[in-house]
Amino acid sequence: MIKKIFDKFSRKDKEVVEEVVQSETEVLEEEITKEEVIEPAPEEVIQEEVVEEKEETSKVNLFQRLKEGLSKTKKGITDRIDNVLKVYVKVDEELFEELEEILITSDIGVNTTMKIIEELRDRVKSKKITEGSGVREELKDIITEMLEGEEEKLKVDPSPAIILVVGVNGVGKTTTIGKLANKFKKEGKSVLLAAGDTFRAAAIDQLEIWANRVGVDIVKHSEGSDPGAVVYDAIKAAQSRKADILICDTAGRLHNKKNLMSELGKVFKIVEKEYENATREVLLVVDATTGQNAVQQAKVFKEAANITGIVLTKLDGTAKGGVVLAVKSELDVPVKLIGVGEKMEDLQEFNAKEFAKALFE
Numbered sequence: 400m401i402k403k404i405f406d407k408f409s410r411k412d413k414e415v416v417e418e419v420v421q422s423e424t425e426v427l428e429e430e431i432t433k434e435e436v437i438e439p440a441p442e443e444v445i446q447e448e449v450v451e452e453k454e455e456t457s458k459v460n461l462f463q464r465l466k467e468g469l470s471k472t473k474k475g476i477t478d479r480i481d482n483v484l485k486v487y488v489k490v491d492e493e494l495f496e497e498l499e500e501i502l503i504t505s506d507i508g509v510n511t512t513m514k515i516i517e518e519l520r521d522r523v524k525s526k527k528i529t530e531g532s533g534v535r536e537e538l539k540d541i542i543t544e545m546l547e548g549e550e551e552k553l554k555v556d557p558s559p560a561i562i563l564v565v566g567v568n569g570v571g572k573t574t575t576i577g578k579l580a581n582k583f584k585k586e587g588k589s590v591l592l593a594a595g596d597t598f599r600a601a602a603i604d605q606l607e608i609w610a611n612r613v614g615v616d617i618v619k620h621s622e623g624s625d626p627g628a629v630v631y632d633a634i635k636a637a638q639s640r641k642a643d644i645l646i647c648d649t650a651g652r653l654h655n656k657k658n659l660m661s662e663l664g665k666v667f668k669i670v671e672k673e674y675e676n677a678t679r680e681v682l683l684v685v686d687a688t689t690g691q692n693a694v695q696q697a698k699v700f701k702e703a704a705n706i707t708g709i710v711l712t713k714l715d716g717t718a719k720g721g722v723v724l725a726v727k728s729e730l731d732v733p734v735k736l737i738g739v740g741e742k743m744e745d746l747q748e749f750n751a752k753e754f755a756k757a758l759f760e
């Protein structure tokens with residue numbers, strides 16, 4: 400039975416990966432076409448793009464976007480739970496085992512699943528629940544409570560603030576920085592970007608594209624230069640312009656903990672020394688489609704740097720959204736933002752209640 404479910408699940412995952420690759424290729428092609436079309440007055444076109452996207456957001460509300468973004472995860476978790484509850488009319492041990500299997504195969508992680516099922520058993524017993532609908536409600540409450548935490552909001556006040564964005568290549572760091580810059584700019588804040596990932600020219604170029612698209616300035620050096628020097632210059636520029644928020648990209652190389660610590664450590668020291676008064680966030684970006692790997696990456700980064708929050712990207716492209724529970728319960732670092740699509744507005748502040756509501760309603 401377990402093998403059958405795993406087989407099914409990995410087949411599903413393959414389809415999901417194919418879908419993501421296809422949609423990413425399409426978006427990339429679309430972006431290339433857009434870049435090519437921009438002719439003499441790129442700023443105007445960029446402005447139009449931003450305005451268009453603004454209008455679209457006001458039409459489609461954010462919760463709807465969240466719901467759409469989590470639809471694959473909903474299929475992978477909630478719909479399967481509902482199917483099981485239809486079959487098992489009696490609340491018994493077999494039902495708990497079925498539920499356990501669903502949660503484990505949804506990348507919630509073994510430890511977290513055990514905690515959930517144990518709590519569910521206790522509540523079902525103490526509340527004398529005999530109906531499947533009651534079990535569903537309890538499960539939703541337990542998951543919501545697990546997702547809730549103390550301080551989850553991104554801290555950028557008082558200004559000046561600096562956000563260091565860390566994470567391995569390809570997880571969505573650059574996109575996250577672009578989306579964040581857009582969000583802050585719309586809130587009326589002045590934003591500056593620093594291209595601290597100097598190991599690849601493409602990383603610098605991509606960040607610059609985002610800076611232009613959003614309409615914020617960027618401090619960059621050439622490929623291969625010292626990331627510490629970029630961050631130093633960016634801090635000086637932020638100070639002289641009195642920028643509200645400086646967002647720094649960093650190199651995402653993860654050979655081992657020691658190298659990671661020394662690479663990040665240098666940048667952190669500069670921030671410590673040169674921007675002592677700034678409100679600081681260190682955001683780790685992880686890719687939800689990598690499931691349990693995201694949890695492993697987060698563990699390594701947490702040991703190497705003082706991470707203040709996690710950004711979980713690409714939730715829309717995966718049925719593995721349950722990983723947010725594993726991250727929450729195994730890492731003790733708040734998930735502050737989630738990515739539910741490629742559009743500017745698809746980076747949302749994580750809200751446990753809304754997240755659970757989007758999954759269960």
Ligand SMILES: Nc1nc2c(ncn2[C@@H]2O[C@H](COP(=O)(O)OP(=O)(O)OP(=O)(O)O)[C@@H](O)[C@H]2O)c(=O)[nH]1
Nearest residue numbers: 568569570571572573574712713716738739740741
């Ligand atoms: N569907 C979806 N795609 C996303 C999301 N966030 C980022 N992406 C896509 O993921 C891909 C990689 O994102 P980047 O921002 O380039 O990743 P990075 O971590 O900066 O990677 P490097 O530039 O290679 O270091 C891009 O195609 C993004 O559009 C998200 O929330 N949903």
